[in-house]
Structures are given as structure tokens and as C-alpha cells.
Amino acid sequence: MGIFSPVLAATTAVNNSQMGLIEMMAPPEDISVHGNLIDWLFAYTTGMNILFFILVCIGLFGFSWVYRASKHPKAYYTYGNKKPHIMIATAVGLSVFIGVDMNITRIANNDYVNVFTKWPKAEDNPVRVEVLAQQWAWHFRYAGSDGVFNTEDDIVQLNDLRLPIDRKVILQVLSKDVIHSLYFPNARRKVDAIPGRLTRIWWEPTKAGNWDIACAEMCGTYHYRMKAHLTTYSQEDFGDWLAEASDKALQVNDIENPELFWGWQWQW
Amino acid sequence: MAFFEQHIHEEPKTFLSKYIFSYDHKVIGKQFLWYGIFFLGVGGIMALMIRWTLAFPGEAFPLIGGLLFPTTNGVIPPDTYAMLFTMHGTIMIFYAITPILIGAFGNYLIPLQIGARDMVFPLLNMLSFWIAFVSAAILFISLFIPLGAAAGGWTSYPTLSTLIGSPGAGQTLWALALFLLGISSTMGAVNYITTIIVLRAPGMGYFDMPLSVWGLGLTAILNAIFLPVLGAGLLLLIFDRVFGTTFFLAGAAATSGTGDPILFQHVFWIFGHPEVYILILPAWGIVSDLLSFFSRKPAFGAKATALSMTSITILSTLVYGHHMYTTQMSPLLTQTFMTLTMTISIPSAIFFTNWLGTLWKGSIKFPTPMVFSLGVVFVFGLGGLTGLYLATVTTDLYLHDTYFVVGHFHYTMAASVLLGGYAAIYFWMPKMFGKMLNETLGHIHFWLTFLGLNGVFMGMMIVGYGGMHRRIYNPFVYEFLEKLIPINTFVTWSAIVMGLAQIFFVYNFVYTIFFKKEKAEANPWGVGTLEWTIPSPAPVYNFKEIPVVKCGPHEFGNPALTGDRDFQYQTEEIPAT
Ligand code: HEM
Ligand SMILES: [Cu+2]
Ligand SMILES: [Cu+2]
Numbered sequence: 138m139g140i141f142s143p144v145l146a147a148t149t150a151v152n153n154s155q156m157g158l159i160e161m162m163a164p165p166e167d168i169s170v171h172g173n174l175i176d177w178l179f180a181y182t183t184g185m186n187i188l189f190f191i192l193v194c195i196g197l198f199g200f201s202w203v204y205r206a207s208k209h210p211k212a213y214y215t216y217g218n219k220k221p222h223i224m225i226a227t228a229v230g231l232s233v234f235i236g237v238d239m240n241i242t243r244i245a246n247n248d249y250v251n252v253f254t255k256w257p258k259a260e261d262n263p264v265r266v267e268v269l270a271q272q273w274a275w276h277f278r279y280a281g282s283d284g285v286f287n288t289e290d291d292i293v294q295l296n297d298l299r300l301p302i303d304r305k306v307i308l309q310v311l312s313k314d315v316i317h318s319l320y321f322p323n324a325r326r327k328v329d330a331i332p333g334r335l336t337r338i339w340w341e342p343t344k345a346g347n348w349d350i351a352c353a354e355m356c357g358t359y360h361y362r363m364k365a366h367l368t369t370y371s372q373e374d375f376g377d378w379l380a381e382a383s384d385k386a387l388q389v390n391d392i393e394n395p396e397l398f399w400g401w402q403w404q405w
Numbered sequence: 406m407a408f409f410e411q412h413i414h415e416e417p418k419t420f421l422s423k424y425i426f427s428y429d430h431k432v433i434g435k436q437f438l439w440y441g442i443f444f445l446g447v448g449g450i451m452a453l454m455i456r457w458t459l460a461f462p463g464e465a466f467p468l469i470g471g472l473l474f475p476t477t478n479g480v481i482p483p484d485t486y487a488m489l490f491t492m493h494g495t496i497m498i499f500y501a502i503t504p505i506l507i508g509a510f511g512n513y514l515i516p517l518q519i520g521a522r523d524m525v526f527p528l529l530n531m532l533s534f535w536i537a538f539v540s541a542a543i544l545f546i547s548l549f550i551p552l553g554a555a556a557g558g559w560t561s562y563p564t565l566s567t568l569i570g571s572p573g574a575g576q577t578l579w580a581l582a583l584f585l586l587g588i589s590s591t592m593g594a595v596n597y598i599t600t601i602i603v604l605r606a607p608g609m610g611y612f613d614m615p616l617s618v619w620g621l622g623l624t625a626i627l628n629a630i631f632l633p634v635l636g637a638g639l640l641l642l643i644f645d646r647v648f649g650t651t652f653f654l655a656g657a658a659a660t661s662g663t664g665d666p667i668l669f670q671h672v673f674w675i676f677g678h679p680e681v682y683i684l685i686l687p688a689w690g691i692v693s694d695l696l697s698f699f700s701r702k703p704a705f706g707a708k709a710t711a712l713s714m715t716s717i718t719i720l721s722t723l724v725y726g727h728h729m730y731t732t733q734m735s736p737l738l739t740q741t742f743m744t745l746t747m748t749i750s751i752p753s754a755i756f757f758t759n760w761l762g763t764l765w766k767g768s769i770k771f772p773t774p775m776v777f778s779l780g781v782v783f784v785f786g787l788g789g790l791t792g793l794y795l796a797t798v799t800t801d802l803y804l805h806d807t808y809f810v811v812g813h814f815h816y817t818m819a820a821s822v823l824l825g826g827y828a829a830i831y832f833w834m835p836k837m838f839g840k841m842l843n844e845t846l847g848h849i850h851f852w853l854t855f856l857g858l859n860g861v862f863m864g865m866m867i868v869g870y871g872g873m874h875r876r877i878y879n880p881f882v883y884e885f886l887e888k889l890i891p892i893n894t895f896v897t898w899s900a901i902v903m904g905l906a907q908i909f910f911v912y913n914f915v916y917t918i919f920f921k922k923e924k925a926e927a928n929p930w931g932v933g934t935l936e937w938t939i940p941s942p943a944p945v946y947n948f949k950e951i952p953v954v955k956c957g958p959h960e961f962g963n964p965a966l967t968g969d970r971d972f973q974y975q976t977e978e979i980p981a982t
Pocket of ligand 2 (some may be wrong): 270271273316317318352353354355356360363
């Protein structure tokens with residue numbers, strides 16, 4: 138029985154899930170302003186890929202069928218080095234390159250330059266968070282009421298990130314031990330957390346709710362459990378939480394403990 | 406072409422000199438073949454254990470689970486899981502696919518297809534195998550030491566792979582084993598390149614070589630250049646682990662040091678990206694030849710195919726940064742690597758067109774080697790196209806380190822190279838062992854493998870797009886991944902189908918070699934390359950007379966041919982029309 142029980146469990150899992158296949162295959166809900174750029178480019182690339190793969194399949198299955206030896210006993214003797222042959226091969230190569238690849242590259246490049254690496258400035262008043270990764274937890278640090286990091290009134294959270302919607306957030310990320318990767322599935326983004334090197338990531342939540350944060354880079358045995366919780370609030374709710382957390386920080390922060398001051402000067 | 410006299414080897418007399426410490430490239434090729442098939446089995450069972458854990462978390466692994474993991478009643482524990490995927494990746498790439506494609510077929514085919522009596526450096530060749538053997542032994546031993554084998558992934562990024570993340574000796578042995586294997590492969594590569602340059606039969610220009618030799622030769626060039634790069638990285642890693650240097654350690658906290666962990670990633674991928682082409686190039690060459698052989702038609706645009714493979718070889722050295730977008734390289738580097746990566750599609754599209762052009766107006770037969778080759782065209786199409794998402798920086802920010810990547814690279818290197826390797830085994834079996842594999846079993850093997858692998862790797866891409874990240878022991882601790890349980894279960898069942906399909910191959914292979922009586926003809930497939938001009942299996946000295954080459958390797962269906970053959974040997978003049 139032992140080896141069959143998982144089989145039974147699996148079949149019931151399939152039967153019980155009310156979801157259609159398409160729904161099951163969909164990526165997690167997008168809760169960011171710019172996640173749609175990535176989804177759109179994915180869909181566009183998929184469209185192009187399907188088109189070209191259909192062409193490959195037509196050639197592959199079509200020729201295999203039409204020119205099977207029983208129907209087509211005598212092969213056409215050619216080296217495929219005549220002018221039209223070379224022109225067709227070159228045309229296919231160039232049309233794939235210009236029509237598909239360069240198009241995708243151009244779009245990706247625009248998004249990359251104009252959005253993903255267009256870092257919010259102080260004037261944009263983003264939420265600033267410092268992130269320290271370690272085996273196997275995420276620490277998040279807000280500057281607290283003085284607006285300066287690594288001071289006594291910082292709000293320090295363990296595996297618990299809270300963000301307001303409709304306001305940019307910029308996170309500076311560092312690792313204490315091995316390489317990790319801060320992964321927001323619902324924002325379609327990730328950035329590595331590296332010892333000795335600051336990286337950063339910014340995005341803007343659009344929807345209030347509860348979401349998962351994961352570590353995407355293999356970081357040891359409990360890599361799979363390196364999970365944090367993301368709560369997105371409306372601006373008012375976030376304000377309330379922040380005020381409360383600031384008050385609490387002053388009380389609970391143990392300033393004698395050097396471990397508390399893992400933060401760094403914010404670098405714009 | 407030969408610059409020196411090639412002597413006729415004496416037939417070795419003792420068991421030891423004939424089968425163990427043989428200088429004969431054909432025997433060494435077979436040694437690598439057995440070695441690779443053995444590790445393909447080991448790596449395959451590891452893959453099944455990984456898949457089992459993902460589909461049925463907390464359930465004991467059937468049959469052998471209780472034996473291997475007695476402390477957990479047969480359930481695979483998380484630390485073992487990490488060792489399993491690390492060893493699976495390492496073994497499949499370096500100890501299964503590389504020995505089969507490069508070790509076995511590189512050795513076997515190069516001298517035979519260029520009309521030579523052996524490699525230029527037979528001693529180096531023998532050493533190459535035995536160093537690979539020692540390397541495998543070290544890797545194998547590392548599975549059984551305290552704290553276990555390496556568990557940082559086949560990429561073994563520091564600082565996880567330094568003492569901070571992996572205190573056990575397993576990681577050191579892993580690095581040592583790969584370092585040795587690098588030496589072995591470099592020796593092989595030097596040998597292949599020299600042999601191709603100096604020992605081509607008189608009359609054989611580079612474009613008269615079969616495309617298989619082109620693929621193997623280009624691979625050897627990449628191996629000779631880039632394995633030393635890996636070796637350097639591994640050596641520094643060993644230094645960090647054993648002698649307390651800090652090449653890859655940085656930061657103020659647990660990892661104080663003045664080095665840089667990202668440096669290793671650069672070094673690793675300078676090697677690592679060419680490595681994927683090292684694996685695929687021989688398969689491309691072999692498939693290009695086989696498509697022509699079984700369409701009974703010259704390879705379409707053979708010269709363009711050879712040149713496309715050459716340009717991909719060159720481009721493959723310039724694109725490695727696409728593995729490192731999430732480390733936040735400078736934007737300029739990121740954009741450059743993205744654009745350069747995209748240019749690879751030009752030569753790729755050209756030789757895809759040539760493959761289809763070869764089929765066009767052919768007279769196509771479908772024995773097992775041909776269906777495997779057609780399978781390669783299909784799966785490499787999927788693998789190549791899905792690479793676009795990962796070359797594109799913005800989509801990669803989402804897909805990097807998810808199962809989408811795992812699905813993609815399995816399509817290219819697991820599926821395509823595996824099918825290409827099988828095509829080669831079925832095709833050259835008569836020349837290697839003097840007997841033909843059973844066709845019916847071969848077709849069953851193909852179809853089950855093909856269905857299974859598409860289920861596995863397509864399923865992996867789907868869960869990856871669903872957001873499931875890789876190298877995780879239990880995805881279902883995440884809420885957003887819970888809905889993917891049924892697809893993961895489906896992937897696992899497909900993997901089991903694929904695994905079971907290999908039984909048809911193993912049975913067919915072992916039965917044919919050891920028990921089948923019927924001998925194969927000298928040229929059962931009706932192909933004109935040089936290895937088919939000699940008896941099956943090939944005699945110790947290969948060619949009694951060094952052949953003189955008068956035409957290319959794909960002379961099929963020339964209307965001026967008289968007689969009942971539709972092909973001509975490379976030693977024959979093309980008839981005047
Ligand atoms: C029977 C077919 C195979 C199955 C079912 C399979 C399955 C898997 C799975 C489940 C993983 C773990 C992915 C992760 O957690 O990130 C994996 C990783 C990997 N596989 Fe396979 N695999 C197969 C064949 C191959 C072959 C033939 C190769 C040879 C090139 C290969 C190369 C790799 C590599 C390089 C990794 C990455 C290991 C790592 O994460 O460090 N696989 N495979
Ligand atoms: Cu982590
Ligand atoms: Cu690459």
C-alpha cells in the first residue's frame with residue numbers, strides 16, 4: 138500500500154482542485170505598477186515563439202510526412218548552395234534576428250532604462266527599506282522618525298515587510314553570510330543579496346493584501362523555508378502602523394546590543 | 406595530410422592491455438560509453454528522488470528509500486535533497502553527457518571519420534580516461550563521508566560553497582573531482598584538435614569532414630580554452646576552503662574578507678556558458694549528418710551549417726553575463742550581454758533552416774537513429790526559443806532562478822543532447838559492437854522518452870512561470886505555489902515514464918552486446934563516410950590502407966550514379982554528369 142498512497146493523494150489533489158488548467162498556469166497576481174511590462178513582454182515573446190515553432194513543426198512533420206521514402210522514393214539531389222537556397226536561409230536568420238530578437242531587446246532595454254533602473258530620488262519620497270539577508274531569515278529596517286538609518290529609533294522587522302500602496306518603495310539589500318535573492322513573485326522582481334556588495338530594487342505596490350516573499354538563490358539546507366511575509370496597506374493604514382511601530386521601536390530596541398545596528402548610511 | 410607515418414597497431418594480447426589500459430581510441434571510446442551510461446543511470450535515479458520529493462512531500466521514496474534513508478523511514482531529508490540536486494546536475498553534465506558525447510563518440514568517431522589509424526597521442530588518450538575515472542571515484546566517495554557530499558548546486562557559488570556555507574569535506578572533494586576532470590577533458594581536447602589537424606586522410610579538406618567531426622572539433626576547442634578557466638576558479642575555491650585565503654569572501658559580518666563572491670560567478674560563467682555549447686555542438690553535428698543520411702540527400706547548406714556552428718562557438722564566449730542579471734552588474738554590461746546573446750539567433754536560425762532544408766524533397770526513412778534526430782530538432786527548437794525569455798533582462802528578473810530556467814536548460818542540454826547521444830548510439834552500434842540494436846525496442850524507447858521528457862520539461866517551465874523558484878525542498882510552504890501541486894505531480898509522473906523507458910534501452914543494449922548472435926554488415930545504413938568502408942566492428946588498425954578522399958561525406962542521390970547504390974563512398978570520385 139505504501140507506494141500507492143501518494144498516487145491516490147495525487148489523483149484526489151487533481152480532482153479536488155476546482156481550478157482550470159489555464160488558471161493554474163497563471164503567474165501569481167500582479168500587485169505592482171510595472172509588473173505588467175514583464176507580463177506583456179513575456180506574452181509577446183510567447184506569441185513570437187509559437188509562430189516560429191509552428192513553422193519549425195510544419196517543416197519537421199510536414200516534410201517527414203510528404204517526403205517519406207514510400208511516397209517519395211527518389212530524393213532531390215542538391216547541396217542547398219544555390220542562390221535562392223542561401224537567400225532563404227539568410228532571410229530566415231535575419232528576420233528572426235530583426236523581427237523578433239531586436240524587437241524584444243529594444244522593448245526590454247526601454248523598460249530597463251526607463252523603469253527598472255530609474256531609481257526613485259529623494260524628491261519622490263519613496264519608502265526606504267534596508268534589507269539584511271541571512272541563513273535563513275530576512276531583516277527589514279525602516280529609518281524611524283528621525284529619517285536616519287542605523288539609529289536607535291529604527292524599526293527593525295523580522296520576516297515581516299509592510300508597505301503602503303501607491304507609493305514607490307526602494308530597498309537596499311545586503312547579505313550577512315551567503316548569497317540570497319530577494320524575490321517578490323507578485324511584483325515579478327528579484328535581486329540578489331550579496332555579502333559585501335549593496336544591491337537595490339524598487340517597485341510600487343498597487344493592491345492591499347497579504348503576500349509571500351521568498352529567497353530565490355540556493356542558500357543552504359533551509360533555503361526553501363527562507364520566507365517572509367509582505368503586507369501591503371492603504372496609505373492611511375500604513376501611516377497608522379508606522380506610527381505605532383515607531384513608538385514601539387523606542388521601547389523595545391536594546392541599544393546596548395551591537396547586533397541591532399546592522400544597518401548602514403542610506404546611499405541615494 | 407599526415408605529417409608522419411601511421412603504424413599499424415599490434416593486436417594487444419592480454420586482458421589488461423586490451424580492455425583496461427588500452428591505447429586504442431575505439432576501446433577508450435567504449436570505456437567512456439560505459440562510464441557515461443552508468444552515471445546516466447545514477448543521475449537519473451537522483452532526478453527521480455528529487456521529483457518524488459516535489460510531488461509527494463513527506464512520502465517515503467519507494468523501493469530503495471528505506472534502505473538509503475533509514476533514519477527518516479525512507480523520506481528524503483532536506484539536506485540530502487540539496488546534495489541530490491547538486492550531484493544530479495554535476496553528474497549529468499560532467500559524468501554522463503560529456504563522457505557519452507565527447508569521451509565516447511569523440512574518441513570513436515574522429516579517427517574513423519577522418520581516415521586515421523588512431524589519435525595522435527594514444528597515451529594522452531588513455532590518461533584522459535583514467536584521470537576521469539579517478540575523478541569519478543573521488544566524487545563517488547564524497548557521497549559517503551560525514552556531513553555528506555557537496556550541496557551548493559552544480560554552480561557552487563561562494564560564499565555558500567566556502568566554509569561559511571559548507572563546512573564538510575564534500576565540497577572540497579567536489580571541487581577536486583571537477584578539477585581533475587577538467588585536466589582529463591583538456592587532455593582529450595588537445596588530442597582531438599591535433600588529430601583533426603594532422604591526421605585527416607589525404608584529400609580530405611575541412612569541409613569534406615562529416616559535420617559530426619566539425620561539432621566534436623569545435624567542442625574540443627571550447628574545452629581546451631575554457632576548462633582551464635573553470636580549473637582556475639575551482640583552485641581558488643579550494644584555496645579558500647583549505648588554506649584560509651579569501652578570494653571569494655567579502656563583507657563585514659560572517660564573511661569578512663577582501664575578496665568578492667561575484668568574482669567566482671564571472672569565472673564560472675566564462676566557462677559555464679561555453680559549457681552548454683560544449684555539450685550541444687557534438688549533438689548538432691551528429692544530427693546534421695544523420696538527417697542527411699536518412700533523407701538520402703546531401704546535407705542542405707553543409708558549409709553554412711559548419712560556419713554557423715563556428716560562429717556560435719565564437720559568440721558563445723561573449724555572452725556569459727546573461728546568467729548574472731540579478732547580481733546587478735552595471736547597466737551597460739547588462740545591455741551588452743543581452744544584445745550579444747540575441748545575436749546567437751542568427752546562426753541558430755540558419756542551421757535550423759538547413760536542417761529542414763535537408764528534409765525537404767528527401768526520401769526519408771525512419772529507423773531509430775533518425776527518429777531520435779528528428780526529436781532533437783523538435784526539442785532543441787523549444788529549448789532555443791525559450792532561451793529568449795532568459796536572455797531578455799526584464800523577463801529574466803522574474804524568471805531567473807525559477808523552474809522556468811530549469812525547464813529551459815533541460816530542453817537544451819538534457820533533452821537535446823540526450824536524444825542526440827541516443828541517436829549516435831543506435832547509429833554507430835554496428836560499427837562499435839558489430840551488432841544492430843533492435844528497431845522495435847528502439848522506437849518504443851524513443852516514443853516513451855520523448856513523451857516523458859516533454860511532460861517533464863514543459864511542466865517545469867509552466868510551474869516556473871507560475872513563480873515556483875528552484876532548488877526548493879518543499880514548494881508548498883508558499884501559499885502562491887499551492888495551486889501548482891497537480892502540475893508538479895504530473896511532472897513527476899512524466900519523469901517516471903521517462904525513467905522506465907530507459908529500461909527498454911538498457912535491455913536492448915546489454916542483450917545486443919552480450920547475447921545477440923546476428924552480426925551486422927559492414928555498412929548497414931548505406932552511408933558513405935569513411936568508417937563505413939571498413940568491416941564491422943572496426944578492426945584494431947582501422948584502415949588497412951589509409952584511404953584517399955575524393956568527395957564530401959553526404960553524397961546521396963546523385964542522378965549520375967550508376968549501379969544500385971544511391972550513395973557513394975568518400976573514397977569515390979563524383980561521377981561526371
Ligand atoms: C530524467 C530526466 C531528468 C529529470 C527528470 C531531471 C530533473 C531535474 C530536477 C528536478 C532538477 C532540480 C531543479 C532544481 O531544483 O533547481 C534538476 C536539476 C538539474 N539537472 Fe536534471 N533532470 C533530468 C535529466 C538531466 C540531464 C540529462 C541533465 C544533463 C545535462 C540534467 C542537468 C541538470 C542540471 C545541470 C541541474 C541543475 C542542478 C542544480 O540546481 O545545481 N538533468 N533536474
Ligand atoms: Cu536565502
Ligand atoms: Cu549562458
